[in-house]
Amino acid sequence: MTAVAPGPRGRLDGAATPHLEMRGITKAFGSLLANDHVNLEVQDREIHAVVGENGAGKTTLMNILYGLIHPDEGEILIDGQPVRIRGPRDAIAAGIGMVHQHFQLVPVMSVAENVVLGQEPGGIVLDRAAAVRQVRDLSERFGLIVDPTARVETLPVGIQQRVELLKILYRGSRLLVFDEPTAVLTPQETDELFEILRGLVAGGKTVILITHKLNEVMAISERVTVLRQGRNAGVLETARTSPPEIARAMVGREVLLRVERDEAHLGEERLRLEGVTADSDRGLPALAGIDLAVRAGEIVGIAGVSGNGQLELAEVIAGLRPITAGHIYLQGKEVGAQPAAERRANGLAYIPEDRHARGLVLPFEIKDNLILGSQSRPPFAVRGQRNSAAIDQRAEDLIHQFDIRPPNPEAPVSSLSGGNQQKVVVARELAEDPKVMVAAEPTRGLDVGATEFIHQELIRKRDEGLAILLISSELDEIFSLSDTIAVIYQGRIVEVMPSATADRERVGLLMAGGTVESAVPTAAQIAEAAATLGSPGVTGDGPHGEGGA
Amino acid sequence: MDAIGTLVSIFARPDLWAGTLRFAAPLTLAALGGVISERSGVVNIAMEGMMLVGAFFSVLVAAATHDIVLATLSSVLCGGLIAAVHGVASIHLRANQIVSGMAINLLALGLTSFLMFRFFATTGTPSDIPALPDVKIPVIYDIPFVGAVIGDQNLVVWLSILAVPLAWWFLFRTRLGLRIRAVGEHPRAADTLGISVYRIRYLCVILSGLLSGLGGAYLSLSVAHSFSDNMTSGAGFIALAAMIFGKWNPIGAFLACLLFGFGQSLGINLQGTGFPDQLVAATPYVLTVVALAGFVGRAVAPAADGVPYEVGE
Numbered sequence: 001m002t003a004v005a006p007g008p009r010g011r012l013d014g015a016a017t018p019h020l021e022m023r024g025i026t027k028a029f030g031s032l033l034a035n036d037h038v039n040l041e042v043q044d045r046e047i048h049a050v051v052g053e054n055g056a057g058k059t060t061l062m063n064i065l066y067g068l069i070h071p072d073e074g075e076i077l078i079d080g081q082p083v084r085i086r087g088p089r090d091a092i093a094a095g096i097g098m099v100h101q102h103f104q105l106v107p108v109m110s111v112a113e114n115v116v117l118g119q120e121p122g123g124i125v126l127d128r129a130a131a132v133r134q135v136r137d138l139s140e141r142f143g144l145i146v147d148p149t150a151r152v153e154t155l156p157v158g159i160q161q162r163v164e165l166l167k168i169l170y171r172g173s174r175l176l177v178f179d180e181p182t183a184v185l186t187p188q189e190t191d192e193l194f195e196i197l198r199g200l201v202a203g204g205k206t207v208i209l210i211t212h213k214l215n216e217v218m219a220i221s222e223r224v225t226v227l228r229q230g231r232n233a234g235v236l237e238t239a240r241t242s243p244p245e246i247a248r249a250m251v252g253r254e255v256l257l258r259v260e261r262d263e264a265h266l267g268e269e270r271l272r273l274e275g276v277t278a279d280s281d282r283g284l285p286a287l288a289g290i291d292l293a294v295r296a297g298e299i300v301g302i303a304g305v306s307g308n309g310q311l312e313l314a315e316v317i318a319g320l321r322p323i324t325a326g327h328i329y330l331q332g333k334e335v336g337a338q339p340a341a342e343r344r345a346n347g348l349a350y351i352p353e354d355r356h357a358r359g360l361v362l363p364f365e366i367k368d369n370l371i372l373g374s375q376s377r378p379p380f381a382v383r384g385q386r387n388s389a390a391i392d393q394r395a396e397d398l399i400h401q402f403d404i405r406p407p408n409p410e411a412p413v414s415s416l417s418g419g420n421q422q423k424v425v426v427a428r429e430l431a432e433d434p435k436v437m438v439a440a441e442p443t444r445g446l447d448v449g450a451t452e453f454i455h456q457e458l459i460r461k462r463d464e465g466l467a468i469l470l471i472s473s474e475l476d477e478i479f480s481l482s483d484t485i486a487v488i489y490q491g492r493i494v495e496v497m498p499s500a501t502a503d504r505e506r507v508g509l510l511m512a513g514g515t516v517e518s519a520v521p522t523a524a525q526i527a528e529a530a531a532t533l534g535s536p537g538v539t540g541d542g543p544h545g546e547g548g549a
Numbered sequence: 550m551d552a553i554g555t556l557v558s559i560f561a562r563p564d565l566w567a568g569t570l571r572f573a574a575p576l577t578l579a580a581l582g583g584v585i586s587e588r589s590g591v592v593n594i595a596m597e598g599m600m601l602v603g604a605f606f607s608v609l610v611a612a613a614t615h616d617i618v619l620a621t622l623s624s625v626l627c628g629g630l631i632a633a634v635h636g637v638a639s640i641h642l643r644a645n646q647i648v649s650g651m652a653i654n655l656l657a658l659g660l661t662s663f664l665m666f667r668f669f670a671t672t673g674t675p676s677d678i679p680a681l682p683d684v685k686i687p688v689i690y691d692i693p694f695v696g697a698v699i700g701d702q703n704l705v706v707w708l709s710i711l712a713v714p715l716a717w718w719f720l721f722r723t724r725l726g727l728r729i730r731a732v733g734e735h736p737r738a739a740d741t742l743g744i745s746v747y748r749i750r751y752l753c754v755i756l757s758g759l760l761s762g763l764g765g766a767y768l769s770l771s772v773a774h775s776f777s778d779n780m781t782s783g784a785g786f787i788a789l790a791a792m793i794f795g796k797w798n799p800i801g802a803f804l805a806c807l808l809f810g811f812g813q814s815l816g817i818n819l820q821g822t823g824f825p826d827q828l829v830a831a832t833p834y835v836l837t838v839v840a841l842a843g844f845v846g847r848a849v850a851p852a853a854d855g856v857p858y859e860v861g862e
Contacts, residue, residue, distance in 0.1 A: 123724075
């Protein structure tokens with residue numbers, strides 16, 4: 001309790017009652033204090049950013065607000081009135097709506113069914129026609145165009161997010177919480193979303209935006225609450241702060257927001273793909289003729305919205321997915337039919353997108369994870385048996401070199417933080433002196449500090465002559481690391497350009513298929529819609545909802 | 550030549566078709582229960598045990614009271630009760646649902662054998678217990694062939710047939726059905742919308758117990774007129790196969806049950822004709838394996854089937 005630093009209060013006139021106040025929220029998971037007397041104050045009709053590194057307690061705080069987690073201590077006030085939130089039902093009743101980072105949509109159901117679920121029109125029988133009509137009305141009123149009868153799994157993620165938004169608008173929520181909403185969006189879609197948010201606020205809604213992207217904080221929020229290690233680390237007024245100041249508050253030290261990078265010294269071609277095609281897990285074409293080359297000392301960044309073939313691209317190179325046509329050359333040798341182990345032996349390293357499923361054996365100790373893939377080769381195996389001395393030596397070296405914490409080679413990898421888990425993967429993949437590396441989302445879910453470390457490590461290896469294919473849905477990452485940028489869209493490389501002359505807007509446009517997607521509603525239009533919706537609005541559980549208000 | 554003639558004559562027997570319906574009825578009830586339970590995300594391989602419990606307690610109560618309504622109700626109730634045990638294990642305690650289901654089956658077998666010995670050890674179950682009534686339909690009964698097939702079927706046969714569209718309507722047309730399917734596909738999404746995942750799952754598991762219990766009562770009261778150890782002899786597992794074959798859809802499951810019922814009926818009708826009847830009786834199951842192997846498309850279970858849900862995970 002003594003640790004609570006209320007932080008600069010901003011300059012808001014104390015007269016106005018905040019729309020939301022969370023006071024002294026404390027939550028412990030075992031010995032870990034996820035929230036330690038955290039305060040959050042959000043004014044009516046404000047866009048308020050909540051930032052912090054991974055593990056800073058943002059998501060815990062929001063899950064407490066939404067009733068998914070129960071706090072050990074603290075209280076929540078809406079418009080100055082204390083409220084008890086025992087579950088999502090209470091949160092919805094209190095006017096709180098949440099767009100979760102991982103969409104909470106039932107893939108096999110229609111848009112309308114997803115939107116009305118839990119507050120369906122009809123008596124015993126679901127009134128489908130009314131559901132479709134209400135959702136269509138709502139989507140037209142807010143300019144969030146989406147076909148209510150479409151199955152959610154057939155929709156692109158940007159549209160799925162609209163469905164999430166429609167869900168909370170349908171419930172008449174006044175306080176809208178967005179948890180990392182831009183992680184899955186193209187720059188254009190992000191701009192659209194921000195336009196929508198501004199419109200919603202103008203129409204009387206209040207928005208909490210959880211993010212770790214500082215440019216977004218600067219672009220849209222009025223104030224920003226910073227969390228660090230479960231505690232308040234300040235409340236800043238966006239207009240009077242700067243990205244470095246926010247980053248310092250988040251991390252507790254100065255952070256290099258830009259990656260230092262020298263001119264690339266390109267060597268011979270190390271990886272080449274010619275007309276590579278492959279199918280997705282569902283048996284649909286995922287790669288439609290990929291041509292690509294990576295040279296020694298070069299980082300080629302694949303920019304694209306998730307789900308455009310990136311996963312399959314990484315897997316065909318790694319040898320985890322068969323190709324249906326085309327050729328893959330590793331250091332000039334055709335490897336299209338080689339199994340993964342052989343490609344590794346020939347100098348290929350792979351940082352998989354999903355480190356839990358593919359990169360690590362979570363219950364295994366750090367030292368065993370550090371030799372995976374080399375476990376049956378000398379010096380780690382001698383005459384078919386483990387050579388503990390060599391394994392321990394390798395672990396000691398890598399733990400030291402990559403600053404893996406805790407520095408205990410016997411700790412199970414599952415007990416490490418995400419950043420340290422990823423360090424284990426990167427350390428192992430770089431340990432065998434690879435010639436080519438495929439790095440898929442190497443910093444996904446990592447905090448600023450760990451991201452900085454991994455970026456520096458990749459740059460260092462590139463300077464030593466490693467050929468790196470970087471696949472990332474974070475455009476910032478692509479731009480700050482790549483020497484060459486290749487844009488992938490629907491399984492095709494649509495353009496390759498040197499990053500020095502690449503233009504963000506253009507890349508964003510190519511990622512979206514080269515056309516501006518559906519008309520963007522104007523802020524004014526959304527504001528009007530939000531205002532006319534009023535508070536009782538669509539919340540009715542009654543037989544036929546609100547008809548056609 | 551002669552063989553084909555025999556076969557044709559068997560297919561012309563109304564007995565074959567009436568038997569199909571009779572054998573399919575208990576399977577259908579159990580399979581529908583399985584569909585409902587698994588649609589909510591709780592894997593249920595315990596239909597066998599639930600049927601066995603229903604079969605025993607209906608006979609026990611029938612022997613004690615000679616009241617068919619009480620006997621049937623108690624079978625339904627006991628099926629529901631033992632299903633609730635599976636519910637507690639797999640919903641609140643988040644146990645492995647296959648293991649829990651298997652435990653229920655073994656528990657039911659042991660319990661009914663023990664109680665059988667305890668109550669009817671020397672005599673066997675009494676022969677004067679009431680049976681579930683047949684429904685004689687006046688006009689239809691007099692139509693040749695058709696009358697012999699459906700004119701005088703058991704009440705439970707009709708109930709099971711009626712339950713099929715009802716279950717379909719329940720799952721796919723009602724508000725509650727939408728919630729059940731949402732819970733089975735993506736419990737977290739349902740939870741964030743204020744739907745109680747646990748409540749829905751308990752409801753569905755217990756419903757499956759009620760239906761299986763009734764199926765068991767039919768087996769003991771109307772088919773066998775007695776109870777004997779392990780008398781369901783795998784019917785619950787056949788219902789399970791029917792549920793999967795029918796792709797977790799009430800109508801599909803019913804069609805699969807008809808197929809299995811036909812197989813059993815055919816086997817019985819072939820007895821004494823010189824045909825290898827066991828072999829013929831096995832064809833529906835062979836067909837199932839073939840079908841599941843890819844001819845009817847992959848059977849896709851609800852996405853969260855068998856995955857325990859933890860609130861606030």
